[in-house]
Amino acid sequence: MITFVTGTDTEIGKTVVTAALAVLAGDSVAVVKPAQTGVAPDEPGDLAEVERLSGVTTLHEGVRLPEPLAPTTAARRAGIKLPSVEQHAASIDDLARTYDTVLVEGAGGLLVGLDADGNNLADVAENLTTPFRFVVVTRAGLGTLNHTGLTVDALRARGLPVEGLVIGSWPAAPDLAEQCNLEDLPATSGAPVLGRIPAGAGKFSREEFRAAAPGWFK
Numbered sequence: 001m002i003t004f005v006t007g008t009d010t011e012i013g014k015t016v017v018t019a020a021l022a023v024l025a026g027d028s029v030a031v032v033k034p035a036q037t038g039v040a041p042d043e044p045g046d047l048a049e050v051e052r053l054s055g056v057t058t059l060h061e062g063v064r065l066p067e068p069l070a071p072t073t074a075a076r077r078a079g080i081k082l083p084s085v086e087q088h089a090a091s092i093d094d095l096a097r098t099y100d101t102v103l104v105e106g107a108g109g110l111l112v113g114l115d116a117d118g119n120n121l122a123d124v125a126e127n128l129t130t131p132f133r134f135v136v137v138t139r140a141g142l143g144t145l146n147h148t149g150l151t152v153d154a155l156r157a158r159g160l161p162v163e164g165l166v167i168g169s170w171p172a173a174p175d176l177a178e179q180c181n182l183e184d185l186p187a188t189s190g191a192p193v194l195g196r197i198p199a200g201a202g203k204f205s206r207e208e209f210r211a212a213a214p215g216w217f218k
Helices: 014-025 046-054 069-078 087-098 121-126 144-157 176-189 206-216
Strands: 002-007 029-037 059-065 100-107 132-138 163-172 195-200
Touching: 002 014, 002 121, 014 029, 014 046, 014 100, 014 132, 014 163, 014 195, 014 206, 029 046, 029 069, 029 087, 046 144, 046 206, 059 069, 059 163, 087 100, 087 121, 132 144, 144 163, 144 176, 163 176, 176 195, 195 206
Parallel strands: 002 100, 002 132, 029 059, 029 100, 132 163, 163 195
Antiparallel strands: none
16 A cells, blocks of 8 residues: 655654654555655755654655755756656555555645646656555644645545545644644544644654554554
8 A cells, every 4th residue: 555645734744754654554664755855965854764763764765856945946946857756656656566555755735846847746646556545744733724624625626535634743732722623623624633643753762753653543
């Protein structure tokens, strides 16, 4: 099974959610990042963080771009040719023939462009031959109901399966809005909340992370 980890925005915890899902997946898992932006050639990117937290070592980065911008913008400014969504899909399908689970972490939100034509993560999914699903990472606080509903609606408008939502950073002491959002997200988006990642989980050691991750999901 291929699982796309997308989000309602950037910097909401997709990488930590991907690492947690990798722990749950067991031994036969590969993780893909089609586009990594905002990192130099010798800097650790999101996949290095997935490896540090989960211990998964089968990691595939499609293209790396230096400026912290949308991949299409960063590539244009750097004069770098981006792989097409068809090429991304073919690589992901190839991995799915070898591994039971392939996790694909998007860049920013769902509709951020990944190739020169502006195609996005949903377009990658539509070019697959392997079964897949989407997990949407969302915020806990104010604004999440609207942003989450829009993202889920965009996926469903294209007939793409949504497994559910994961709150990327759940506070130790949630305020009123966060508590209410936890209750309201399933009703407003039509998708269940699959899990909540505690705030600060990205600072855990690998041993702590692997031991705790199963308890963050229903």
